Amino acid sequence: xxxxxxxxxxxxxxxxxxxxxxxxxxxxxxxxxxxxxxxxxxxxxxxxxxxxxxxxxxxxxxxxxxxxxxxxxxxxxxxxxxxxxxxxxxxxxxxxxxxxxxxxxxxxxxxxxxxxxxxxxxxxxxxxxxxxxxxxxxxxxxxxxxxxxxxxxxxxxxxxxxxxxxxxxxxxxxxxxxxxxxxxxxxxxxxxxxxxxxxxxxxxxxxxxxxxxxxxxxxxxxxxxxxxxxxxxxxxxxxxxxxxxxxxxxxxxxxxxxxxxxxxxxxxxxxxxxxxxxxxxxxxxxxxxxxxxxxxxxxxxxxxxxxxxxxxxxxxxxxxxxxxxxxxxxxxxxxxxxxxxxxxxxxxxxxxxxxxxxxxxxxxxxxxxxxxxxxxxxxxxxxxxxxxxxxxxxxxxxxxxxxxxxxxxxxxxxxxxxxxxxxxxxxxxxxxxxxxxxxxxxxxxxxxxxxxxxxxxxxxxxxxxxxxxxxxxxxxxxxxxxxxxxxxxxxxxxxxxxxxxxxxxxxxxxxxxxxxxxxxxxxxxxxxxxxxxxxxxxxxxxxxxxxxxxxxxxxxxxxxxxxxxxxxxxxxxxxxxxxxxxxxxxxxx
Amino acid sequence: xxxxxxxxxxxxxxxxxxxxxxxxxxxxxxxxxxxxxxxxxxxxxxxxxxxxxxxxxxxxxxxxxxxxxxxxxxxxxxxxxxxxxxxxxxxxxxxxxxxxxxxxxxxxxxxxxxxxxxxxxxxxxxxxxx
Numbered sequence: 267x268x269x270x271x272x273x274x275x276x277x278x279x280x281x282x283x284x285x286x287x288x289x290x291x292x293x294x295x296x297x298x299x300x301x302x303x304x305x306x307x308x309x310x311x312x313x314x315x316x317x318x319x320x321x322x323x324x325x326x327x328x329x330x331x332x333x334x335x336x337x338x339x340x341x342x343x344x345x346x347x348x349x350x351x352x353x354x355x356x357x358x359x360x361x362x363x364x365x366x367x368x369x370x371x372x373x374x375x376x377x378x379x380x381x382x383x384x385x386x387x388x389x390x391x392x393x394x395x396x397x398x399x400x401x402x403x404x405x406x407x408x409x410x411x412x413x414x415x416x417x418x419x420x421x422x423x424x425x426x427x428x429x430x431x432x433x434x435x436x437x438x439x440x441x442x443x444x445x446x447x448x449x450x451x452x453x454x455x456x457x458x459x460x461x462x463x464x465x466x467x468x469x470x471x472x473x474x475x476x477x478x479x480x481x482x483x484x485x486x487x488x489x490x491x492x493x494x495x496x497x498x499x500x501x502x503x504x505x506x507x508x509x510x511x512x513x514x515x516x517x518x519x520x521x522x523x524x525x526x527x528x529x530x531x532x533x534x535x536x537x538x539x540x541x542x543x544x545x546x547x548x549x550x551x552x553x554x555x556x557x558x559x560x561x562x563x564x565x566x567x568x569x570x571x572x573x574x575x576x577x578x579x580x581x582x583x584x585x586x587x588x589x590x591x592x593x594x595x596x597x598x599x600x601x602x603x604x605x606x607x608x609x610x611x612x613x614x615x616x617x618x619x620x621x622x623x624x625x626x627x628x629x630x631x632x633x634x635x636x637x638x639x640x641x642x643x644x645x646x647x648x649x650x651x652x653x654x655x656x657x658x659x660x661x662x663x664x665x666x667x668x669x670x671x672x673x674x675x676x677x678x679x680x681x682x683x684x685x686x687x688x689x690x691x692x693x694x695x696x697x698x699x700x701x702x703x704x705x706x707x708x709x710x711x712x713x714x715x716x717x718x719x720x721x722x723x724x725x726x727x728x729x730x731x732x733x734x735x736x737x738x739x740x741x742x743x744x745x746x747x748x749x750x751x752x753x754x755x756x757x758x759x760x761x762x763x764x765x766x767x768x769x770x771x772x773x774x775x776x777x778x779x780x781x782x783x784x785x786x787x788x789x790x791x792x793x794x795x796x797x798x799x800x801x802x803x804x805x806x807x808x809x810x811x812x813x814x815x816x817x818x819x820x821x822x823x824x825x826x827x828x829x830x831x832x833x834x835x836x837x838x839x840x841x842x843x844x845x846x847x848x849x850x851x852x853x854x855x
Numbered sequence: 856x857x858x859x860x861x862x863x864x865x866x867x868x869x870x871x872x873x874x875x876x877x878x879x880x881x882x883x884x885x886x887x888x889x890x891x892x893x894x895x896x897x898x899x900x901x902x903x904x905x906x907x908x909x910x911x912x913x914x915x916x917x918x919x920x921x922x923x924x925x926x927x928x929x930x931x932x933x934x935x936x937x938x939x940x941x942x943x944x945x946x947x948x949x950x951x952x953x954x955x956x957x958x959x960x961x962x963x964x965x966x967x968x969x970x971x972x973x974x975x976x977x978x979x980x981x982x983x984x985x
Contacts, residue, residue, distance in 0.1 A: 293877065293878070293881045293882055296877050296881070297878075297967060300870070300873060300877065304870050307870075340942065341868050341871075343963075344871070344941070344963035344964055345868065345870055345871050345963065346964055347964035348871070348874055348963070348964040348965055348966070349870070352964075359942070
């Protein structure tokens with residue numbers, strides 16, 4: 267069908283997002299019709315899949331029938347979301363993987379595998395029964411490939427003034443907030459978009475638990491997992507329990523402390539953008555392992571599979587899983603034994619374990635939980651339960667790790683954590699040929715401060731410096747406590763000159779801060795800093811040593827100043843980007 | 856300057872064929888010729904003129920990679936940019952398609968509204984790479 271040239275110009279503009287409404291409308295109308303037709307054809311396709319599956323399960327020989335079934339499932343996986351059925355795509359993709367694995371295995375399908383396939387078929391059928399999304403929206407959520415960071419926030423709040431204020435604050439921090447004044451409009455919008463979080467008034471619509479009931483209704487309907495954050499004037503247990511029952515992830519009292527709220531919202535959206543979770547699947551049934559891996563990878567979780575315990579510890583050490591999915595019976599080895607090995611192994615003792623088993627014997631469950639397990643999932647496994655169980659445990663593990671990595675006094679990274687980041691950043695900056703500046707800070711005459719004013723006051727000085735650095739430095743800069751009164755700052759993608767300016771500004775400000783002694787008198791404290799840069803330095807050891815020497819030079823030259831490693835300085839002045847440090851050994855002291 | 860105009864769309868699934876064709880025609884303004892099988896696609900590609908081929912991977916009889924190999928063997932179609940449109944997009948699969956000479960890979964399920972712009976972007980890149 268040929269188009270007029272004029273029509274093509276409009277259309278090309280459309281393709282470049284300058285969308286004339288009439289043309290889009292025509293297209294969307296056609297799309298709606300296509301979606302409807304696809305939707306109408308779904309039951310037929312699904313019964314074809316079910317028939318094919320039963321034929322296969324009953325008679326493993328009938329390969330032609332299965333291949334045909336597989337073809338239908340494959341097409342559903344590839345087309346569902348295009349026609350407004352993202353969940354159909356998702357479950358079909360998982361089912362496709364399981365069927366391929368079953369087809370590839372030499373032995374007959376086991377009861378357990380058959381049950382798993384039926385569970386997936388049911389998920390698929392349920393997903394198909396949900397009305398398709400309207401043509402304007404397209405969502406792949408749950409179908410993998412969610413690389414985009416979700417910064418949509420919904421606010422469900424009946425008081426227009428508070429809603430507006432909240433929206434403004436969130437928008438200021440780069441979120442895109444939408445306000446809904448009642449449950450119905452919120453519900454409608456949630457059917458089309460999945461925001462990173464929904465901030466909901468406990469008393470939405472002026473009703474005692476209006477927000478709770480709205481959330482429960484959405485949870486009952488929604489295929490998607492909504493992240494609820496409740497905002498409440500009430501602080502009683504009943505209110506908090508009701509919010510929990512509605513699936514709340516956080517509970518904030520009004521008037522809102524916006525900083526705390528932002529922090530929580532940040533952690534919720536971070537899950538999307540941070541490193542994917544890593545899960546090790548230990549399962550001797552290859553098809554079941556494949557199923558679990560497919561399911562998790564659809565949710566952007568990285569997986570590794572292990573079918574026998576022989577190389578278990580090696581894989582744990584190489585892959586560094588954040589959670590282990592463990593079959594209860596692995597040939598002659600018990601999953602619980604492996605979990606106990608982890609529990610007694612230094613460094614892995616906090617690694618969460620979820621057992622997978624067909625056992626419905628509660629005694630075995632309790633015993634397994636007693637022996638190093640965190641949870642139990644019974645086969646056949648519901649894919650959504652699997653993803654949720656993994657998500658909640660890894661998230662908690664990461665939060666714990668975060669706490670473990672913080673210095674208790676100053677709240678910045680502790681020695682071990684910051685050194686880990688040094689190693690990581692040096693590697694990354696070398697690989698990407700980015701500059702990396704490192705600053706070593708040491709408070710001047712700190713011992714006299716402690717001796718004169720006591721340790722409590724000294725601690726407050728350390729806290730003040732930690733806080734100031736967190737506030738004054740960029741988000742990408744990393745601050746850690748290196749030793750007693752020594753701090754380490756990493757400034758990625760920053761040359762020595764910029765780093766000097768930044769650190770010197772902090773030095774200048776800190777020197778002006780008045781600290782209060784126990785007797786109410788005021789005193790001031792300064793620090794000295796040494797800077798080094800990569801390049802010219804090319805390893806962690808060199809960088810740390812050069813910064814340390816520069817710090818020594820700063821101290822030597824009279825303290826309260828920032829000094830640069832001569833080699834880094836020279837390289838910057840000559841614009842040299844090599845590791846040759848001909849001026850090494852020079853001193854500006 | 857060269858224009859992207861004629862697209863050969865190859866997919867054995869009628870639903871997908873239709874939604875992709877509608878999007879490419881109405882939103883993209885391209886001329887779209889469709890083929891429902893690998894054989895038909897080859898026949899069309901060799902007898903008519905196209906600017907780009909959108910090719911499904913999993914098709915009975917002759918699959919996408921086989922079609923691509925045949926196109927690469929023929930002088931007339933050797934330089935025709937071929938884009939796979941497929942649900943098989945694990946990284947090793949994508950690498951394999953690119954090794955075979957595909958210009959790029961678009962994943963299924965796709966967003967119909969975004970498809971024309973994606974196709975144009977790939978076509979422009981392929982042109983720039985020449």
